[in-house]
Amino acid sequence: MNYRLVLRYIGYIVLLEGLFMIPAMLISLFSHEKAAWMAFLGTILFSEIVGFLLTRLRCHDTMQAREGFATVALGWIMMSLVGALPFFFSGAIPNFLDCWFETVSGFTTTGSSILPTVENLPYGILYWRSFIIWLGGMGVLVFLLAVVPLTRGSGSPLQLMKAESPGPSVGKLTPTIRRTSRRLYEIYIALTVLEIILLLAGGMPLFEAVTHSFSTAGTGGFSVKNLSIGAYDSPYLQAVVGVFMMLFGVNFSVYYLILTRQFRAAWKNEEVRLYIAIMAGATLLIAINILPSYTDGARAFLDSFFQVSSIMTTTGFSTVNFDLWPEFSRLLLVILMLVGACAGSTGGGIKVSRLIILFKHLKNEMGAMLRPHSVRTVRMDGKKTDDGIVRGTTAFLVAYLAIAIFSMILVALDNYSQETTATAVLTCLNNIGPGLDLVGPMGNFSSFSGLSKFVLSLDMLFGRLEIFPLLFLFTPAAWERPRKSKRMENSVIDA
């Protein structure tokens, strides 16, 4: 591994993170929160100095798959450690492991919290807690690729984008990485601003509108209210958040297609169609299931839609305590946790497109058992899916199950109910937020032991980075040093 290159990229990440803390510091400064703004200032200085020094490293800058994975995995770990410092220094969360858990939960857009109440926290800290969701949702490296000219055409940084963007394959919207990342962030910012405006129109105060929009955009689910979105008794606000959660769970390339007037291609996207179909079906089933306890049918429908949208997009907001719902609805929600949102969105989970690939593959394999000489390929959106992607998807599922089971065994040591243990792991691994029972929408993660919190934090990172970049760090091959060779520097024609 080219350590210097990886460190240099991490330097850029830390540098950028420090800059992003400035608004949080200013909010604390104007709200007279002395401990908080001092904590932010200290962290900013620290990250700017460390980041500046690391970006000065000189090295051969060809990014291979190995460096791409390592940059993403180590970068995210470093980013969450630096991001946890303000929580720690300001005294908002006294235990550093708790701070890290909270920050990882933010960056990975999980939204699981160890805080029983949030309304007493400083404004700057609350802002930062929501902002890291927004940044983690689209990805900090994607942002970096959009603003910093890291390479000059040669040595594609596609590896970085591949490792950070969710989904079985990465499609560039435009020929260059830089423009693709810009387009993604433009769409992302536009949707976020639209949500802020609509929430303001519904009478939500500015600070809450901004933080909730950030949380929705990243499909994270940190709220500045103890009761989450349930604190607002307005069906309009709940519907706006519900719809936007759904929108942020859609593959962003569809928005790009719509913006470039390729409506037919956008409409043909199998994944988004199935995503909407699953959401509609689940909403209907749950609404019927919970109807007996409601007097108002429309209310039951809205609550069902909000909860389904929140869980399936892996946001994790809640308007009601769905832990009290009938068993059928609860189970459906757990299944939606596993399904997750679309590839190329800010949501987590296994992703609808992986399920499509897996089921089509299953169908092909079953067909091949009956007629061994028949030739079949997996097709998506009318095109053949690369065999490598099909294999990668099955490998993903195996790794996913192994990590889930292993984590559950470790978390079970805390001796909570099976439901708590299993849903805690699933909710973290799929970046959702709430689970059932103890970790339900009204509960939190504070009572878990240190080991469990550590395991769950890793699960969140595994989920957000889609397992492989992080898993790769546990192999010896990742840490091998390259042999020094006489490289042809600047050679244009090493074709």
Added chain:
Amino acid sequence: MRIVVIGDGKVGYILTKLLAQEGHDVVVIDRNPLVLRDAQEKLDVAVLTGNGACAEVQREAGVPDSDLLIAATSSDEVNLLCSLIAHKLGCRHIVARVRNPEYDQQMSLLKADLGLSFTINPEKSAASEIFRLLQFPQFLKRDSFAGGRAEMVEIKLPKDSRFIGRRIDQISDMLKRRALICVVDRGGKIFIPSGQFTIFSEDKLTIMAATAELPDLIRRFGVPTKTVQKVMIVGGSRTAAYLAKQLLAARVEVTILERSYERCEELFELLPEATIINGDGTMQSLLLDEGVEEMDAVISLTGMDEENLLVSMFANYIGVPKTITKINRLEYTDVLSNIGVDTLVSPKLLTANEIVRYVRAVGESGQDSVETLYRIGEGKAEGLGFTVPQTGAFLGVPLERLPIRKGILLASIVRNQQVIIPRGSDCMMPSDAVIVVAGPEQTIARLTDIFTDNEGRAL
């Protein structure tokens, strides 16, 4: 610029790479997903699997909104079909690779209908390049500027040259300022030398001078001059046919060695004045039988790089004054320069450079854009030719007072047919042709790019 390249073969790949490095939006189309995967991982470009001659595929690649389409598949017919479709879809500029000599002759007939800006023919380009090199066999490389009035040539200093151990400014005085050493290649490392730079033996020098004065200057460097009268070409490829035609027209004796009997017959019909030998040109005995020792130059043009290299090494070994080797794979050039193979010619690189030059010219439609571009020292430096525009803050200002970027050298100014090797007191005037040498990491597309402030205001 938005560019679509059809065909990700050897030429397509290097072209894509050069264009992506220049910062263009490149989409590559090929039928083979495996070669595309390589392009996608290593270069910052978009790829599309499919038949490039299919309108649906071209539409998906965005050809209607593209500035340039380059059809570079291995088949001329497919390339022409690609061009026709791209033209119908409304692509602004179209370049196609057409190699077959039979089609090559009728291109003027088809150009307008197919919307072609120009066609590229790597074999023909290579033949012309080799012919130019043979005109002055002592030059390792030879590039012309300002309509052929000024040239930039690469020579290897002989061991007994009186310039060895001297500084550049001393050499300039000895040459009465009629030539300028603009690039020094020392064992693969490229220097753009200042006046204090000292020349060692074994250095390869790139020299800028007026074309008319070149032979005299070269003699002063101690490089022997000799004209080529007898040439042996090993391998009867298309390039060989193009080259032999040019050589015969210049009254040079040509012997071609070709393995296939049918091809020999074809060549004989095409080139009745040449001596065509049927046999394996890589066999030492055959080479010696055919008098390789008496040749002024040996050109290896078989389809195999390894064979070409062997033949050239052997020819060098027995003392043939000039060998030129055609090579397809460029990644080993650094190694080859040490084993007695002096001049390498790569058809695909020549072609790619031709297109990059064209792209720079159409991309920068201002009048001060690049007119000629040559790569020096395996592409680590570039020589660029410009015409000075009619207006600009830098006109008439002595060069020593202009904010010229580091790593940039103004190599010569051509004014009223006169080649001036500039000093600090010289200045640029409207309609001058100027030649600029740029070191690595410098991308120059317009003349004003050579200034630190992009305008050239006097300091």
